[in-house]
Amino acid sequence: xxxxxxxxxxxxxxxxxxxxxxxxxxxxxxxxxxxxxxxxxxxxxxxxxxxxxxxxxxxxxxxxxxxxxxxxxxxxxxxxxxxxxxxxxxxxxxxxxxxxxxxxxxxxxxxxxxxxxxxxxxxxxxxxxxxxxxxxxxxxxxxxxxx
Amino acid sequence: xxxxxxxxxxxxxxxxxxxxxxxxxxxxxxxxxxxxxxxxxxxxxxxxxxxxxxxxxxxxxxxxxxxxxxxxxxxxxxxxxxxxxxxxxxxxxxxxxxxxxxxxxxxxxxxxxxxxxxxxxxxxxxxxxxxxxxxxxxxxxxxxxxxxxxxxxxxx
Numbered sequence: 146x147x148x149x150x151x152x153x154x155x156x157x158x159x160x161x162x163x164x165x166x167x168x169x170x171x172x173x174x175x176x177x178x179x180x181x182x183x184x185x186x187x188x189x190x191x192x193x194x195x196x197x198x199x200x201x202x203x204x205x206x207x208x209x210x211x212x213x214x215x216x217x218x219x220x221x222x223x224x225x226x227x228x229x230x231x232x233x234x235x236x237x238x239x240x241x242x243x244x245x246x247x248x249x250x251x252x253x254x255x256x257x258x259x260x261x262x263x264x265x266x267x268x269x270x271x272x273x274x275x276x277x278x279x280x281x282x283x284x285x286x287x288x289x290x291x292x
Numbered sequence: 293x294x295x296x297x298x299x300x301x302x303x304x305x306x307x308x309x310x311x312x313x314x315x316x317x318x319x320x321x322x323x324x325x326x327x328x329x330x331x332x333x334x335x336x337x338x339x340x341x342x343x344x345x346x347x348x349x350x351x352x353x354x355x356x357x358x359x360x361x362x363x364x365x366x367x368x369x370x371x372x373x374x375x376x377x378x379x380x381x382x383x384x385x386x387x388x389x390x391x392x393x394x395x396x397x398x399x400x401x402x403x404x405x406x407x408x409x410x411x412x413x414x415x416x417x418x419x420x421x422x423x424x425x426x427x428x429x430x431x432x433x434x435x436x437x438x439x440x441x442x443x444x445x446x447x448x
Contacts, residue, residue: 168326169324170436201323265446274326
C-alpha cells in the first residue's frame with residue numbers, strides 16, 4: 146500500500162559522550178554539542194533523545210531525570226536563559242529511572258524541538274547521583290508518505 | 293570536605309559538625325552520596341512535640357517504685373511553702389487530668405530544676421523528656437541543595 150504515513154529518522158548526533166556527575170537536585174549541560182533542526186536534523190521537527198545513565202546507589206523508583214533545552218540565537222545571536230530545575234526554560238521531557246545500579250538506557254520522543262538549542266539533564270530528586278560517564282544522543286524524527 | 297561544603301552542611305543542621313561526622317562524610321562527598329550523608333547527620337536528631345501525660349505514663353516510663361517516689365515528692369512540694377510549690381501545684385493538677393505536656397518548654401525547664409535539686413536523677417529526667425521526643429531526620433533534598441550551592445553546581 147502506498148501513501149500511508151511512515152516514520153523517517155535522521156543521523157544520530159552525540160550531545161554528550163562522557164557527562165560529569167549529576168548530583169541530586171542539580172543540572173548538568175550536555176556540552177559536547179548543541180542540536181540544530183536545520184543543520185543537524187535535516188529540518189525534521191521532532192527528535193528521539195536517548196540517555197545512558199548509571200547510579201552507584203539505586204535511585205528512588207519512578208523518579209525522573211529532566212531533559213531541558215536552552216534555545217540559542219533566538220534574537221539575533223542572543224540565547225535564552227540557562228535552565229534550572231525550578232525554571233526549565235524549555236522543558237523537553239522526562240526520563241523515568243529504575244531503582245537499579247546497572248546502566249539504564251532510556252528514550253523519549255520530543256515534538257517540535259527548538260530550532261537550535263543546548264541540552265541539559267536535571268536530576269529531579271532521584272535521591273542519588275548519576276555517576277560520571279552518562280551519554281545523551283539525539284536522532285531526528287519526522288514522517289512522510291510511503292512510496 | 294572543603295570549607296564551603298562543611299559550612300553548607302553545618303547550615304543544614306544548624307550546628308558545627310563533629311570530628312566523627314566529618315570523617316564519615318568525607319568519603320561520601322566525591323560521589324555525592326547525599327542519602328547516606330543525610331543519614332549520618334540525622335543520627336540522634338530529635339524534636340519535641342506536644343505530649344500530654346498522666347501518672348500512668350510516668351509509672352510505665354520510670355517504673356512503679358521510682359514513679360511513686362517522684363510523684364509523692366512533688367505532691368509534698370506542691371503542698372508546701374517553697375517557691376516551687378505554685379508551679380508544681382499546676383503540674384500535679386495537670387498530671388491528675390492526664391494533661392501535663394512534657395513537650396512544653398516551661399515544663400522541660402521545671403524538669404531541669406527538679407533535676408538540679410535532686411528530686412530527679414539526670415537519667416530519670418531524660419526518660420521523662422524522651423516521652424515528648426520524636427525523630428527529626430535531615431531531608432536528602434536539604435543536603436543536596438546546600439551542597440549544590442556550595443559546589444557551584446547548577447541547581448535550583
